[in-house]
Amino acid sequence: MAEETNNGYKSGSNLEKILRAGHFVVTGELGPPQSADGSVIREKANLLKDVTDAVNITDNQTAIVRMSSIASAVLTMEEGLEPIVQMTCRDRNRLAIQADLLGAQALGVRNLLCLTGDHQSFGNHPTAKNVHDLDSVQLLQMVKTMRDESKFQCGDDIKGERPTFFLGAAANPFGDPFEFRPYRLAKKAVAGADFIQTQLIYDIPRFREYMKKVVDMGLHEKIYILAGVGPIKSSGAARYMRDKVPGMIVRDEYVDRMAAAIKGIPKEEKAARRQAWRETGIQICIEQIQEIREIKGVAGVHIMAIEWEEAVRPIVEGTGLYPRPIVNE
Amino acid sequence: MIVGEQKPIAEIMKLLGDAQKVLIAGCGTCVTVCFAGGEKEVGILASALRMMSKLEEHPMEVDEVTVQRQCEWEYIDPLAERLGEYDAVLSLACGIGVQAMNERFPESITLPGLNTTFMGLPEEQGVWEERCQACGDCILGLTGGICPIARCSKQLLNGPCGGSQNGVCEIDPDVPCAWQLIWERAEKLGRIDNLLEIQPPKDWAKSRDGGPRKIVREDLQLGRETTEAE
Numbered sequence: 001m002a003e004e005t006n007n008g009y010k011s012g013s014n015l016e017k018i019l020r021a022g023h024f025v026v027t028g029e030l031g032p033p034q035s036a037d038g039s040v041i042r043e044k045a046n047l048l049k050d051v052t053d054a055v056n057i058t059d060n061q062t063a064i065v066r067m068s069s070i071a072s073a074v075l076t077m078e079e080g081l082e083p084i085v086q087m088t089c090r091d092r093n094r095l096a097i098q099a100d101l102l103g104a105q106a107l108g109v110r111n112l113l114c115l116t117g118d119h120q121s122f123g124n125h126p127t128a129k130n131v132h133d134l135d136s137v138q139l140l141q142m143v144k145t146m147r148d149e150s151k152f153q154c155g156d157d158i159k160g161e162r163p164t165f166f167l168g169a170a171a172n173p174f175g176d177p178f179e180f181r182p183y184r185l186a187k188k189a190v191a192g193a194d195f196i197q198t199q200l201i202y203d204i205p206r207f208r209e210y211m212k213k214v215v216d217m218g219l220h221e222k223i224y225i226l227a228g229v230g231p232i233k234s235s236g237a238a239r240y241m242r243d244k245v246p247g248m249i250v251r252d253e254y255v256d257r258m259a260a261a262i263k264g265i266p267k268e269e270k271a272a273r274r275q276a277w278r279e280t281g282i283q284i285c286i287e288q289i290q291e292i293r294e295i296k297g298v299a300g301v302h303i304m305a306i307e308w309e310e311a312v313r314p315i316v317e318g319t320g321l322y323p324r325p326i327v328n329e
Numbered sequence: 330m331i332v333g334e335q336k337p338i339a340e341i342m343k344l345l346g347d348a349q350k351v352l353i354a355g356c357g358t359c360v361t362v363c364f365a366g367g368e369k370e371v372g373i374l375a376s377a378l379r380m381m382s383k384l385e386e387h388p389m390e391v392d393e394v395t396v397q398r399q400c401e402w403e404y405i406d407p408l409a410e411r412l413g414e415y416d417a418v419l420s421l422a423c424g425i426g427v428q429a430m431n432e433r434f435p436e437s438i439t440l441p442g443l444n445t446t447f448m449g450l451p452e453e454q455g456v457w458e459e460r461c462q463a464c465g466d467c468i469l470g471l472t473g474g475i476c477p478i479a480r481c482s483k484q485l486l487n488g489p490c491g492g493s494q495n496g497v498c499e500i501d502p503d504v505p506c507a508w509q510l511i512w513e514r515a516e517k518l519g520r521i522d523n524l525l526e527i528q529p530p531k532d533w534a535k536s537r538d539g540g541p542r543k544i545v546r547e548d549l550q551l552g553r554e555t556t557e558a559e
Contacts, residue, residue: 090483094530116490119482119500130483137487138530153530172491177512183525184488191527199491246492246499 007329010147010194011166013110014082015054017327019195019224024293025300026321027084027197027226028052028312030076032067041072045079047309051316053324054082054111056197056302060091063123070104077108084168085109088117093133094142094153101143105163112165113197114139137191140169144192169193171225173210174203174249182213188223195224197302202232202241202250204291211297220297227292230304231281231311234274235259254284282311286318293319330450331359331423332457333366333443338377341419342385344440348416349388351378353442354408354430355395356422363457366421366443368395374421374442399426405433412437447479465535465542471523473514480507486528488512 009016018025028048033040048055057076059069073083085104087097101112116136120128134142142153143165150162169188173181185196201207207227214220232238235258242250261280262273289301301321305311316322336344345351353371361367375391382389392415398404399422408430412418418439420427430439447459462479468486469476478484482500489508492499496509515521535542 116483116485119492121482121500132484133533134530135483135485135487136490137527141527142530170491175489175491175493176495176506177489177493177509179516180488180508180512180524183521187487187525187527246497247494 011110011164013054013166014327015084015111016166016194017329018053018325019299021325021327023325023327024321025224025226026052026316026324027300027302028055028309029058029302029304029306030055030072030083030309031058031061031306032069032072034064034066036067038067038075041067041075042079044309045076045081048312049079049081051313051322051324052081052303053300054084056084056086056113059086059088059115059117060123061086061118061306063090063118063120063125063128065124070100070107070109073104073109074107082111083109084111084113086113086115087139088115089132089134089136089139090117090120090130093131097134097139098142098146098152101146101163101165105161105165110164110166111168112143113168113170114143114193115170136169137187140167140188140191140193143167166194167192168195168197170199171196172199172247173201173207174199175247178210181210182217182219185214185223186217186219189219193223195226195299197226198228199247200228200230200241200304201288201292202238202248202254204251204288206249207292208295211295215297220299224299225297226300226302227295227298228302228304229285229288229292230306231278231285231308231315232258233281233308234277235262257284278311282314282318285311285315289315289319289321330362330448331425331445332363332447332449332459333360333423333445335365335370335374335421335443336441338374338381341374341378341442342381345378345389345417345419347387350390350392350415352392352394352411352415352418353378354399354418354420354422354426354439355393356399356420356426357395357397358400360422360426360443361395363451366423368393371395371421374419399423400429402429402433405429409434462536464531464533466532468528471528472511473518473520473523475507475510475514477507477511480505480510486531488524 030044057069057072060066069085073085076083114136120126120130145151146163150158171185238250238255238258241248242255258280261276265272265276292298303312303315353375355366355368355371371393375393378391396404412434418437419442420430420439421442423445427439427441448461449457449459451457459479464478482498483490489506493506493509496506498504498506515524
């Protein structure tokens with residue numbers, strides 16, 4: 001596998017190559033099913049390949065049991081799409097995480113996103129015992145040490161092939177304490193993050209303010225920052241995200257635009273309303289990407305269209321980001 | 330203090346089974362202060378059990394006793410001679426007291442009447458909140474005296490997760506975000522530098538390692554010869 005880390009690449013993943021070449025990156029998101037049905041992964045992968053450079057495979061997202069992210073990643077690769085495996089600290093201790101990562105490497109996974117994980121109380125096993133042996137910063141540090149020093153967390157040598165992941169982490173510019181957020185990003189960069197994907201952005205002025213601090217700290221030169229965006233499905237969804245989801249800020253303009261989208265369409269015409277909402281949601285997302293692209297320090301977008309993977313193609317095409325670049329060297 | 334909460338009476342009745350003579354044993358320390366298992370609560374529970382026994386036509390004689398500390402031999406030893414007359418002891422001490430009774434008096438059965446919930450403090454009259462999880466490796470010096478192990482729902486050591494907003498934790502708008510508190514305090518004290526350092530993985534072996542943790546202080550042990558007399 002030595003050739004994979006040629007040319008100074010850390011992992012040689014498609015994502016790393018495209019970022020290194022200076023292209024504006026597009027990543028997507030693929031949620032595994034709450035069943036053992038692999039065809040779900042294959043179908044979603046086919047909607048996302050060709051329009052994204054790599055896709056996140058969520059790890060028991062919102063603390064709901066789903067097909068394992070590593071297994072789903074293998075199915076995704078079989079369809080010709082590069083996975084970014086998500087790994088949370090909620091469900092595994094440092095032994096389990098390292099063991100799974102050795103397996104992921106052997107199966108060909110090359111991108112890893114290190115997360116704290118949603119609290120189990122949000123999911124379908126709220127009485128489960130959580131782990132949190134490590135936090136996301138410590139997880140990054142552990143995997144970086146495995147990759148760069150060929151050592152397990154305990155200090156023992158990895159004898160033989162080591163994992164060579166391109167390492168990602170999340171950042172939430174809309175969480176509090178706001179002043180702490182850029183510093184926390186800096187900690188993740190020091191700990192080993194190569195790229196960052198942000199929380200969904202529905203408050204561009206606040207994101208701009210955050211990015212200004214990030215750029216002032218020089219962090220954009222140390223890590224690639226991908227801005228999180230996603231098409232809104234309906235005005236109800238916009239209101240829900242604004243009012244109910246912890247750690248999100250949704251400006252009223254988006255809620256109002258989604259509400260205005262169905263003006264004049266009678267309530268009974270459900271399909272027409274849905275269609276109007278979806279068109280507006282996609283249009284807002286396209287405009288957001290165009291605006292975010294101009295913000296200094298942003299290296300790409302992470303499009304989260306969970307259970308609406310069809311939306312990704314019109315968004316990518318609508319922003320002129322199609323076709324996706326191919327970087328061979 | 331150790332804070333506890335009385336089990337539901339139905340669960341207590343089920344635990345007592347067909348016991349006809351029961352001793353309720355309170356404790357005069359932590360659980361007295363948190364109004365869960367002191368002399369007063371022993372009296373109230375005893376009355377309730379007597380009523381239940383009448384209602385359910387299950388004859389039950391209930392006696393009461395409260396010792397100063399159920400977790401120390403010298404305070405519970407005086408109970409030894411009485412215990413033979415009871416089918417069961419119902420302890421309103423914390424889990425340590427219940428275990429001390431069973432360990433010291435193996436011929437009797439002592440059952441728990443409380444759920445031992447946490448180590449904490451009364452924030453105000455009638456409200457207690459956890460403050461310490463006895464992790465065995467105190468980091469309060471780094472965090473301005475606010476514990477992320479006891480107070481952060483994910484026990485994070487390197488700052489808040491993405492779910493912290495408007496000062497509260499994602500799990501519940503009534504739970505303050507520990508890292509918001511830590512950050513505000515560090516700003517006030519001019520010590521944010523502490524929070525910018527990466528804290529390494531915690532040594533959980535000092536916490537829930539499996540098996541009881543133990544402290545041996547030879548300097549305090551009785552009947553041990555002084556070996557370093559020189």
